[in-house]
Amino acid sequence: MTVQSLLSEKKEQIAKKWFELVADSYPSQTSDFLKSKKNQFLNPVGFTLKEGLSGICNELSLGMDESILKKCLDDIIRIRAIQDFSPSEAISFVFLLKKVIQEVLPELSEDAKEYVSVMVEKIALMSFDIYMQCREDLFEIRVREAEKRNFRLLQVANQLMELKDERVNDLVTGVIDNEKGKG
Amino acid sequence: MAKFTKKPKDLIADIDYSKTPSTDWMDTPVEFKEHTFCWGAKGKNLEIVGFPNARDWSPAEEDWKLPHDWENTVMDAIKDRLSKYRSFKLFMDICVRCGACADKCHFYIGSGDPKNMPVLRAELFRSIYRRYFTAPGRIFGRLAGARELTLQVLKEWWYYFYQCTECRRCSVFCPYGIDTAEITMMVREFTNLLGLNTDWISGPVANCYIKGNHLGLEPHTIKSSIEFFLDDIETITGIRIEPSFNRKGAEILFVTPSGDLFADPGTYTCMGYLMLFHELGLDYTWSTYASEGGNFGFFTSNEMAKRLNYKIYAEAKRLGVKFIIGGECGHMWRVIHQYMDTWNGPADFLEVPKSPITGTVFENAKTTKMIHITEFTADLIRNNKLKLDPSRNDNLIVTYHDSCNTSRGMGLLEEPRYIIKNVCNHFYEMPEDTIREKTFCCGSGTGLNAGENMELRMRGGLPRAMAVKYVKEKYGVNMLANVCAIDRATLSTLMDYYNPGVRVTGVHELVANALVMKGEKPRETNLRQEPLPGKEGA
Known part of the structure; x- marks a missing residue:
């Protein structure tokens, strides 16, 4: 099985776990709120995180379409760039993806791990640019x-x-x- | 070599992704971060209106230059307000901390900071109330949710009560009807007694007190600004309008926020008023003295708000008008509708507003004698008094943002919508939970519309921006209409950050675009001098 198909098979589980970890980067009361409130307009941050992270997970198993990744990342980072986060904290969520994939797919081969690592690096580099763009905006x-x-x-x-x-x-x-x- | 001995998993463990403070909220001191608070007031502006402890100060500095007995000042003031306002005492006592308000605040939703939950924000103050004004608090202290008043507490108050826009969305959901905005007003009033005002509020207050408007515009500047609009109107319509200023004996005094005179896109709304009144042949006058509809005094103290509000009525009396029409403004209407009557009313020297065009009597303004321009215009349309061509706005796909003050503060929900639907062919509502009495604030009201706190404003405006984003993506909305001068200025900025391509307009800009005026030349452009739909190649 290729790494892409493994990622595709587990993409929902990865996205869910990733979202939970990112929500936990907020104070505990807020983390609970972000996870539990379903209405997208009453919980726009939770909704945007969930949608954006799912979109990125989807792309991991597809072609890593830059414009889709960019949109997903922009939606998330545009919010985190104005919240109470330092620049590193604001984009730290990207690196959590590595942790999540390791947990969900512990059996990945060295090659597959290398693939994931490169993908995360690519996303991280895009995130730097987007974060700076948001701050410039x-x-x-x-x-x-x-x-x-x-x-x-x-x-x-x-x-x-x-x-x-x-x-x-x-x-x-x-x-x-x-x-x-x-x- | 010790620094190289850590294993990767230990290094990873050192990275802390969580923002949960390790201490209880009472023990977590506030941290002043740049771009989240407004600059401190200038001493000269406080002095002008006789505010206490007038001196230059900065919230970012350790020393706030407080009076030596500031604790006593605060205690005396709390005692005084508790005895004066029963509502305040009630709001202190009846909260059961059910949490219904917790996730209703736009600042909480946007920032994720628990101290922005209305219940916890109120606890910042309520904990002091308990300690000094209730028996359980005195005896059991922290066990009863009480704490000592310290400098740290004062700074926390200042930081968070200037992160509340008094929008009252949380109050809509409170089962006890606690008006958190009133709690914010009180705490701001206490900070005001220590000279802890912001520059963005105290400057306009001083200007308004001396010159009649927030911007400090003098009569000739107001007049020349309006003349610029008249030139533009003539270019667009071929009609030269000649409004009057400070004219005694006019039937109506018109008062609008001074932002409409200078801040785009409010300027186009102002052109809209001029065109509508001209078309009607209305017997009205502008005043260069009562030249401010807004009231930033409202964000400092009850007394100051009252003083500034009085100018409008004093001018109406001096000019001998029958009643007042107010322009598109937000907090001006909360002031008029909820406070004016007990401050300076009833305005018996004026008459109950009666439209000279339709004969409609505005019973709702029986004591204040002041009506909102959208009430006036909606009545005109309903009585077929205007010739309108909504196709001139066909390039606009419009949604409407309810200003917190006009919707929750005076129940003005239908009139603006009725007008928009009559002057535009493409109108779409934002989702139900984000409009009408449940509207989300622009994030910049109550004097938070400064520049230095832009990060904070983008947090507060986030829920509104996300609702606009939804209708933008679903219906192609490209114009956000509203009836508030602060909205017009700050929503433009909010849209530029979250939803580029969505512009902002006042309702009367849309009216004037659609208004077919007697003797006008064929219109080629809208008020922004962009080609009208179908005239692009002209």
């Missing part, structure tokens, strides 16, 4: 908000003559293009 939106706040004041003060560029146009129409962080 966070500061970008802060700057944009300040610009929007002052835009009309500058207009009244007649200070915008030299600024008739695209950025000003964006400010006027409210169109923001920061899709770059999205999958």
Whole structure:
């Protein structure tokens, strides 16, 4: 049996265990809440974690489609990037995957373990980029908000003559293009 | 060589993935982390309104420059408020810690920090109440859930009660009807007595006190700002509007949040008001003195809120108007609907609002004499007084965010929806648990809409953003409508982070786009001067 088919067979079990471990990275009361509340709108963090982690598990046994992985990771990291986590804590969940696979599939061959290791490294590297993108977005939106706040004041003060560029146009129409962080 | 002797499994064991504190909540000190709190007030702003302990201070610094007897100040204030407000005493005593509120707070849902559970946030204060104002607390101390008031406790209060937007979602679910927002208001009032205000709140309060609006805009600036809008309106419609300012004898005084004058996209909402009133030929006036619908005093103390609220009524009296129409604002309406009457009402010198266009009498505003513009406009539409072309908004797939204050604070649920459905062809509701009286807060109300606490705001706004994401993915929603100036500014930022491509609008921007005005030229663009649907190539 190939490693992919083993992972495919156990993907639901891996995703479930992974989700539980990630939920446990929150304070205990919150961990219980994240695991038990089913409504996706009343427990958006739990829902996003569950969906994202399942999506990643699915890709492990398929082709590791970058755009799908990126979307799953972005959904999760976009939240953890603004929660009370240091950068390493925010993406620590990726490395828990190794632990989970070892527990669920203890019989994996050395080659298969190597495959898993490389996959996790790939996901980790993507996660660094996404985390940084989220933090950059966070500061970008802060700057944009300040610009929007002052835009009309500058207009009244007649200070915008030299600024008739695209950025000003964006400010006027409210169109923001920061899709770059999205999958 | 000792450092190389650890085995891999020991090294792994050293990595701690858990955020559960090893100590009980009472023993876990608060940690001030950058991007989660607002900057401290400037002494000059506190001095302007006569707030105590006026000095510059920073929450991040160890020394908060408190008065030497601050504990007594707090104790006296608690005693005073307990005797003055029965509701406060009741809220202190009747909580049975059932936990119904625990997972209802947007800050808890978004942050995962248990001290943001409304029940635990209230316990931060209630533990002090028990220690000093109840017999079991005095005798049994910690066993009875009581603790001493220390500097650490004060800092914890400050950190967490400025992470509550007083949205009252938790109150909807409390079987006893405890209004946690009122508890937050009280604790903020105590911090106010020690000069522990934030810069983002105290600046607008001082500005409003001196100049009549949060931004500190002077009369000529207000006028020139509106003139800019008039130029744009003329470009779009070919119609030159000439509103009046500070005009005595006008029938109606119009008051809106000053954010509408400067902060995009609120500016388009403001253009919407101007166009609607012109089309109706309404006998109304702007005021450059009562030029603020919002009331940041509400986030400091009861007295300050009352002082700022009074300006609107004093101006209405001076101008001799019959009644007041208020613009699209959130907390302005909680203030008017729930507090104004006991502060400065009843406003007997005014008349019960009666629409001069339809003759509808707004009995709901019998004592405050002030109606929300969506009440006014919904009534116009219902009586067929407006010619509307909703296809002009056909490029917009709209959803509606209920502001906490207008929905839970005054029950304004149907009017904005009724208007939107009449001026837009594509409207979709967000999921049931996230709208109307169960609406999720924008995460930036009660003066938390500063920039330095952006991380916190993204936590608080997360549940709202996720509900928008759902309708964006399901129906292609690209416009988030609302009736609050803080929402217009902060939801834009929230969307930019979580749901790029979703823009934010006030309801009256949509109205003005659809409004067919007498004598207008064929419209090519909307208020943002983007081509109307079907006019893209023009």
